[in-house]
Amino acid sequence: MSEIMLQQTPVSRVAPIWELWVQRWPVPSAMAASSQAEVLRAWGKLGYPRRALRLHECAGVLAAEHGDVVPTDVEVLLGLPGIGAYTARAVACFAYGQRVPVVDTNVRRVVARAVHGSAEAGNPSTTRDLADVAALLPRDRARAAQYSAALMELGATVCTARNPKCSICPLTTCAWVAAGRPAYDGPARTVQKFAGTDRQVRGRLMDVLRESSSPVERARLDVVWLQDPAQRDRALDSLLVDGLVEQTENGLFALAGEVSADSR
Known part of the structure; x- marks a missing residue:
């Protein structure tokens, strides 16, 4: 849980959320029993909310196929939802003391x-x-x-x-x-910006849905990003495609897993 939360997110932001999650979901089966919407809402503003969905999916697999226990083997860990090369090795090394390279x-x-x-x-x-x-x-x-x-x-x-x-x-x-501490002369490193990006717009849309206890009208989402309607529409579409947001038959929007069969 902590390794996934810490991906591209500083410890200072992760720590308080992680503590709440550990108390609420001490074992994978506890999280698996919760809805996607509950997990997304508890994720708060950590960013990259697809990580929350992968954690929820991973919890279900751990509960159903691994006896509620995180595996120790890197290859088995790599087969779990949302677990990549770094996370698998970090868990194997730091949680189980395995001799595997961990690279951040x-x-x-x-x-x-x-x-x-x-x-x-x-x-x-x-x-x-x-x-x-x-x-x-x-x-x-x-x-x-x-x-x-x-x-x-x-x-x-x-x-x-x-x-x-x-x-x-x-x-x-x-x-x-x-060598005298020579200056770096290799290819420029890629730096991700945030302000004005689709990521920022997606975050604002998710804020509205997390703060609402029921599906919301499109107008409540439109007002969060008036400066570029096309970008806002693109961001909303991407949330739907990623499975983070659902739409009811009558055109309302909600977090994934929050739309009941009756409301459809």
Whole structure:
């Protein structure tokens, strides 16, 4: 749950929501018994709400096929709804102490500097990044899990993107420092903006539906983004296609799973 919530979302935003979710749904079957609408409403403003639907779907599979227990094996984890390469390995490593490479932005930066002598890692490559980290892991399983956590923490607190604290770094050798800390000269990193994007419009539409206890008229959605009706329509259509929003036969809109058979 926490790993999925933390995808592209800072800990400060995730922590209070995660605590509420753990209390409300301590086991997968508890979440599976809730509706999609309940889960989407509890997701609040974390963003990328499809993650909430995948968590709900994943909970159903865990309850029905895995005895309400999250698997330990990476390949089995990868077969669960919404679980990708990073999340599967993070769960296997941090929850179960498996010897598997776990690669996030912070780890990629540490490896880029310490091993390859580059100020930044550039754009990600799952195959290359996993191979880089796998080559560094200690053979001992317990030490490997600790090492993975340490790499991540090192990148988050010491080997930071801006103003790295090289003077207190515990690494005795670093190719980047040895080379004189050269500036990054690789391809520009892609940066996602938010203001004015379809993501922002989708979020505002979802806010209206989360705050309503019943299906709403189209007019209540239209007023959230008057500056570009075409963009608003596109955003609403994408929410319908993604299964986050449903429409009744009489043209009202609601969160997924909230439209009863009678209202249709």
